[in-house]
Amino acid sequence: MTGKQMRKLAAAGILAAAAGMLTACGGGHTQETAPGQKTAADTQQQAETSAGKEAGSSASERTSGTAETEKKTGAEGTEKKAESSDTGKKSGTGETSGIGENSETDGSRKNAADGKQAKKPSNEEKTAEKTGSGHTVCIDPGHQARGNSETEPVGPGSSEKKAKVASGTSGTVTGLNEYELNLQVSKRLQTALKSRGYRVVMTRTSNHVNISNVERAKLANRSGAEIYVRIHANGVSDSSAHGAMAICMSPSNRYNAGLYKKSRKLSSDVIRHLCAATGARSEGVVERNDLSGNNWSKIPVTLVELGYMTNPREDQQMADPSYQKKLADGIADGIDQYFA
Template identity: 45%
Template structure:
């Protein structure tokens, strides 16, 4: 019996040892497996880096998260915003005076710039942003009149201004993309008339304030470089206006990075957020 007990005890110890061994084996095994996984991941990354396709692989792995569009205050109170998506598919080079009664003339309307890397038309980008702006302004309680909703129109800059004037717009937003011979030039600016503008000095203060509010908020919303409010009395698009107006140059389509951004739906949403916050500030 005693021997038997010793044997059993010994057997029990062997079992315990076996269990401990098995536990250790599994733990170590698991660890080794994890280490192996890690090595595989690292190897993949190195290979991707060597092949120069890290970003593409990363995009595949990452879930696509749609950035939520900013909630905006409903403070429109039925006030009227007229939106002009600058340019049109084909320009019209026939001359028109640069302001009421002016001798100097400019082309009625040009076709606009073209994206340096995307090849996208400025007129198309302006229209895309304009349509987004319309939808979200209406959600904020504004009335909106669109100068155009198609690429295939023929409307001069003075005719566009007349739409805003005749409807007595509370603000007239003219959307454009900028262009420069230097690829590195970037950033956003707005344009307003001076206080001594011979055609529309009566709207200069309001237009400068509108331009400042819109510019500040777009730059905040997008993080783009702030190029300030440009004062110009040489723009038909401004000189024909009798209501507060701003020309918004949303970015440089001649800059590769900004060109891509201007055709990016998420970035366009940020621009729209900025414009509406600016209008809210101007009107209230």
């Protein structure tokens, strides 16, 4: 009921009361309301008050109901958010509930494992597996096309002198020059070592050079190489002599005796594997202190005599590319053994 309606009802009640009073006055009597009786105005006012209370109560109940609904809805929303948050946290840690309990299925784990097994090694991993990885070798192809008869000290501070470099011997059957053979085998050795991961330094790559034995040793010393391998071939007047040998200094060498043990080991490893690869007769390790190239070396050194060019059979063998490869592979095997 609106305020306007209530005002109209109140006005009607006042008029009715006034009419009653006028009637009473006309009869000469004063009409009094008996105890317990209510006037029309009282009845109307009570009805209006009751209606107002009921309306207020209804509105209050509706408000209360709305508030409770909102509270319930809010609480449910909060609970859902909390559950969602918990689920998110579990998912982030690989934990979920129900069917998706494990974030990684057995199949995916198997596929991942298979992928690891099928992974091919990278180039870097392959290089790391190579025997020569991290090692440097200096190779000296002995002699040159034209010898140099000028002299130089046989060792540091020595008054004894020798020719700087000779042209070497030659094959009695093939006519192959030693300096040519030495470079051919040295290049094959270079290839073999590089394929095994070694860094290789060459004192010469051409026959037409003029580099003395002392200069070659100094080159090896400053190259960063760990070992110095000198490639030569033998020649004597006795054509029956045959076989291969390696030469290093003796323990009494006055120039670099401190390198003896390592040089001896290098020489022994190389000649053993060379002969195993070629089938050549081994003349073992020979110790000499008169070789300028060895005496000036500051790193372990060996001079390898591949065979006798004055022996017809060995001369022809050493001129054969397939035999040269065997020589190179055998020396490389010996170097592997040295660093093993």
